Amino acid sequence: MGLEFEQRGSDSPYVERIWRSRSAGLDRMTSVATAHWTMVFWVEAGEFHAAVQGPETRAASAPVPEDATFLGVRFALGTTMPWLPIGQLVDGFAELPDASRRSFRLNGSSWSVPDFDNVESFVRRFARTGGLVRDGVVREVLAGGAPDLSVRSVRRHFLGATGLTPGAIRQIERARRAAVLIQAGVPIADVTSDVGYFDHAHLARSLRRFIGQSATELRGEAPEQLSLLYKP
Template sequence: MYRERASMLPHVIAWRSEVEPGDAPTRVLPDGCLDIIWASGRVFVAGPDTTAQAPGRAPVGTRLFALRFGSGTGPGVLGLPASELTDRQVPLDQLWPAPDARRLAESAEPLAALEAVAAARWREPDRAMVALAEAVRAGVTVGAFAERAGLSARHLQRRSNAAFGYGPKTLHRILRLQRAVALARGGAPFARVAADAGYADQAHLSREVRALVGVPLSSYLAHANNST
């Protein structure tokens, strides 16, 4: 069972999950976000992924509570660049003082505790990077955004690495994948998905899905549908 809602913090999603009998693990797609996750009394940070992750089967009854930080908002809360967490899962007590991490781990209301701590540590994100995420989701090219924002390629790369854990071109690929999967889940033919999501053609879509997800789009959708 998975549920999510908008957090009281901007660009942040609060989510919870509990493993039930018959649940099968599904690939977690990269999304340009990082998460702080409470997992049955253990708290860790899941950094921004560059490819889909295939988690192992968790025991029935495992509970997860988490905040997902989008649009480059996570680094300010954690106090370090996202690039230091790319493709990593790190125990929170390696990043924050152990007593602070322990209080979160021992909380009887993990999601409320996570939101309270995140609010207390909140720092306004890089506005240009929030705008970059919004522009890329809308289909704007990285080059067009850089020109509009007056940012050199070097500055855009550096700020994107700090905010998202990777450069703007990788962010573009990942958010385009998210858009394609959403369209495909809605039942659109793959040729239409490719065109509407901004791929050159269906073959380009197929190559990108295999590179970022590890399986064909049809296989991913079939497995995800069977797991819901």
């Protein structure tokens, strides 16, 4: 009972993760922070919906519709849709028009609804139209590079392509890594040092803000349902 997730990686440079889930017997969950934006398709009470979900800067309680099915395409950091500034969607979402089980409207054109196995085909076609672009500066910085730009210019690139500052992304990603390690049974002291927290109190504050649960709760026998967490 709850949310049953299935997820996979992708060989597309535009996509970070693809997931699908089904709800049963659960009315709320904790939506954990994420630096990525996601395109989501779902069926609720027989009605089909499509939306773009922006980055989430902190954990929050979220309603879960009964007996609903979901498909999510989580895009890689630095991937953006020029016609829909991602900064406007931080901690929010935009529902896509004319959505049906067969098609939906995106940037003025009708597109077939992808499924779990053929998302990359949709992404390739959409990118060829210019609907998706990747910011080279963001890619370089995330890969450990140092572009010949001022700190202010790098920050502008991140805000334009992700809606978040580099520092905010680091904090969110660090908390998510810590939560995955804790769930895997790694000792708290090791998580604290390996992931880069000053001390246990620093880790605890970060988990509460970005994950919505303490280390003890994450390790509990019946932890509260969380949105998608996975080892990168």
